[in-house]
Amino acid sequence: MAEKKTLRQELTKGFLIENPVLRLVLGTCPTLAISTSVTGSVGMGISASLVLIGSNVVISLLRKVIPDKVRIPAYVIIIASFVSIVQMLVKAFAPAIDEQLGIYLPLIVVNCIILGRAEAFAGSNPVLASAIDGIGMGIGFTAAIVSMSIIREFLGSGSLAGMPILPASIPPMTIFILPPGGFFVYGVMMALANKLSEKKGLPKAELKGCEHCPMNDACAVRPLKEEEEAKGKKGGKAS
Amino acid sequence: MKIFMFIIFTGLLTENFVLAKFLGICPFLGVSKKLNTAMGMSAAVIFVMVLSTAVTYPINEKLLVKYNMEYLQTIVFILVIAALVQLVETVLKKYMKPLYNALGIYLPLITTNCAVLGVVFLNLEKNFTYTQSLVNSFGAGVGFMLAIFMFAGVRERMESCDIPKGLQGLPITLISASLTSVSFLGFGGIAERLFK
Numbered sequence: 299m300a301e302k303k304t305l306r307q308e309l310t311k312g313f314l315i316e317n318p319v320l321r322l323v324l325g326t327c328p329t330l331a332i333s334t335s336v337t338g339s340v341g342m343g344i345s346a347s348l349v350l351i352g353s354n355v356v357i358s359l360l361r362k363v364i365p366d367k368v369r370i371p372a373y374v375i376i377i378a379s380f381v382s383i384v385q386m387l388v389k390a391f392a393p394a395i396d397e398q399l400g401i402y403l404p405l406i407v408v409n410c411i412i413l414g415r416a417e418a419f420a421g422s423n424p425v426l427a428s429a430i431d432g433i434g435m436g437i438g439f440t441a442a443i444v445s446m447s448i449i450r451e452f453l454g455s456g457s458l459a460g461m462p463i464l465p466a467s468i469p470p471m472t473i474f475i476l477p478p479g480g481f482f483v484y485g486v487m488m489a490l491a492n493k494l495s496e497k498k499g500l501p502k503a504e505l506k507g508c509e510h511c512p513m514n515d516a517c518a519v520r521p522l523k524e525e526e527e528a529k530g531k532k533g534g535k536a537s
Numbered sequence: 538m539k540i541f542m543f544i545i546f547t548g549l550l551t552e553n554f555v556l557a558k559f560l561g562i563c564p565f566l567g568v569s570k571k572l573n574t575a576m577g578m579s580a581a582v583i584f585v586m587v588l589s590t591a592v593t594y595p596i597n598e599k600l601l602v603k604y605n606m607e608y609l610q611t612i613v614f615i616l617v618i619a620a621l622v623q624l625v626e627t628v629l630k631k632y633m634k635p636l637y638n639a640l641g642i643y644l645p646l647i648t649t650n651c652a653v654l655g656v657v658f659l660n661l662e663k664n665f666t667y668t669q670s671l672v673n674s675f676g677a678g679v680g681f682m683l684a685i686f687m688f689a690g691v692r693e694r695m696e697s698c699d700i701p702k703g704l705q706g707l708p709i710t711l712i713s714a715s716l717t718s719v720s721f722l723g724f725g726g727i728a729e730r731l732f733k
Contacts, residue, residue, distance in 0.1 A: 323707065326566070327651050331559035371619060378612040386608060401658040404611045408651040410563060477557045478718040485711030489703050 305430050312434030315500065318411045319442035320491040325411040328402050329443050330480040336459040339447035340440070341395035345384045345403065347436025350412050352380040354420040354432035361421050373416045374407070381407045411439055442487075449483050450474045541672045543732035544665075548676030550724035554652055555684040556714070557721060561652030565681075566710060569689045579685050581643035583678030586656050588625065589618045590674040593657050594667055614657055622647065652681060688717055 318324045325346070332342045356376050357364075364372045385403055388396045396403060406412070415435055420428040451457060454475030456464035464470065473479050495501070552558060555565045561582070568578045593614050601607050626644045629637040647653055656677045660670040691713050700709050 323566075326562040327559050330562060371616075374615055374619065375612065378615050382608060382611050385611065401655055401662060404658055405560075405651050405655055407611055407615055408654050473719075476722060477559065478715040478722065480559065481711050481715030481718055485704075485708045485715065488711060489708035492706075492708065493703060 305427060308427055308430045309434040312431070312436070312438035313441065314438075314491075314494070315498075316435075317438040317442055317491070318414075318435050319439055320488055321495065322411075322414070324414050325409050325439060326484075328405065328409060329439075329446065330477075330484060331402055332399065333443055333447040333450050333480060333483075334454065334475045335398065336444065336447045336451050338395065338398040339443045341388070341392065342399055342402065343436070343440025343443050345388060345399070346406050346409060346411070346439055347433070348384050349377065349380045349406050349409075350415060350436050350439075351429060351432035352383075353377045353412055354415060354428040355425060356380075357416045357420040358423060358425045358428035361423075364421075369421060370413075370417075373413060373421070377412050377416070378407045411435060446483055446487060449487075450479055454479060539732050540669065543728050544669060544673045545676035545679075546728040546732065548673055549680045549683060550721065551726070551728050553680045553684055553721050554655070554677045555681055556718040558655070560655040561650055561681055564647075564650060564652075565685055565688065566707075566714075569685050569692055572686070572689050572693075575685045575689045577639060578643050579678070579682035581640045581647055582650070582652060582681050583675065584640060585618075585622060585625075585644065585647050585653055586674040586678040587671060589614075589621060589653055589657055590660060590670050592621055593617055594660065594670050597661065610658075610661075614654060618653060618657070652677070684717070684721075688714065691717060 312318065314321070316322060319326070319329050328342055328346070332338050353373070353376050357373055360372070360376075381404060384406070385396075388399070388403060415431060419431045423431070448458065451459075452463065453471050454473070456462060456468065456470035471479075474483065548554065554560050555562065564578055564582070568574050596613065596617060597607075597610065601609060601613065622644050626637075629640070629644075656674050659677075660673055663673070665673055692710070695709065695713060704712070
């Protein structure tokens with residue numbers, strides 16, 4: 299956050315410029331696993347967004363109370379509480395979605411998007427901006443996972459949100475709802491997003507080892523890597 | 538004995554954690570560039586997976602289920618795993634320096650890895666007994682190691698390839714992960730046929 303952004307920019311940056319899935323490469327596990335069906339993806343998108351908004355607001359409120367040294371555990375507890383709330387809500391009001399999401403619903407707690415936003419934004423920004431950041435990122439995540447699921451469900455089972463679209467005479471390409479299809483569609487979408495952002499003059503989405511990981515600062519691998527890098531070429535570390 | 542073999546083979550091949558269940562994708566994509574980091578990382582994952590299963594299973598059985606507090610599972614598990622990993626790291630650092638140098642640096646990274654929490658939830662979902670859970674965690678960890686190792690090989694080959702400009706970087710990595718995953722599809726049903 300080098301320069302001050304307007305609230306409107308905070309909201310819309312999550313859609314494409316800083317889309318968590320396609321640009322920041324966060325939250326890959328649920329995206330790949332759940333995007334086999336549109337209904338499940340919508341459920342996953344909404345649940346994760348609720349957790350994200352809630353935890354962003356609370357973390358932002360507590361940002362001056364939480365000591366810097368124990369911030370990661372504190373964030374994790376806040377996030378875990380919101381996940382439990384959402385879990386109970388989904389179990390009570392949408393049991394079918396709960397069944398579809400399975401273990402991926404409690405696993406929102408380790409979804410890097412949420413901890414990543416806490417670390418990169420909510421921990422150092424005022425409440426309103428953090429809430430809006432959460433909403434924007436939530437929409438970006440939901441949009442990415444739902445559009446991926448539309449492609450996969452249409453090609454893989456010839457239906458959309460459970461409703462058959464293709465006539466039975468055209469056999470669906472089942473591989474698209476199997477694991478390989480997930481990686482493949484994600485790769486192609488990433489290539490498209492790179493193309494789009496190249497037109498806008500933005501850098502490509504890249505996975506620089508551990509650097510994209512929200513745990514990077516707290517992580518013990520980093521000093522080791524720096525050491526390694528310093529040995530390789532003198533002081534080429536840019537962060 | 539047959540059931541244990543079945544669990545291990547399922548975790549290793551048919552329901553590989555990374556390539557079929559999509560758990561632990563971040564380290565899979567992030568650490569698979571070099572073989573030696575891949576080795577250290579996956580050894581630490583196996584270690585933490587078995588350890589956290591060993592600890593969370595009794596907590597769940599003796600505390601949460603007994604007093605009807607299953608709704609606390611998410612919070613309790615993540616906290617217990619995080620505290621445990623921290624403790625193990627400190628102990629290793631103090632008393633077992635060589636082991637710490639080999640594994641220790643990867644430990645904090647794994648705390649918030651979905652593969653570790655995922656295996657704990659999966660054991661509960663499948664209603665495994667204590668021993669079965671431990672075996673399953675071990676199998677899942679070895680499966681993670683297998684996937685990350687195979688993929689590290691694929692990526693090393695890719696370095697010298699002429700990749701179309703639009704696909705360079707992450708897209709081609711994901712597409713080659715897709716092809717690696719296809720090879721695991723071929724194992725479908727093998728565990729059932731062999732051990733059931």
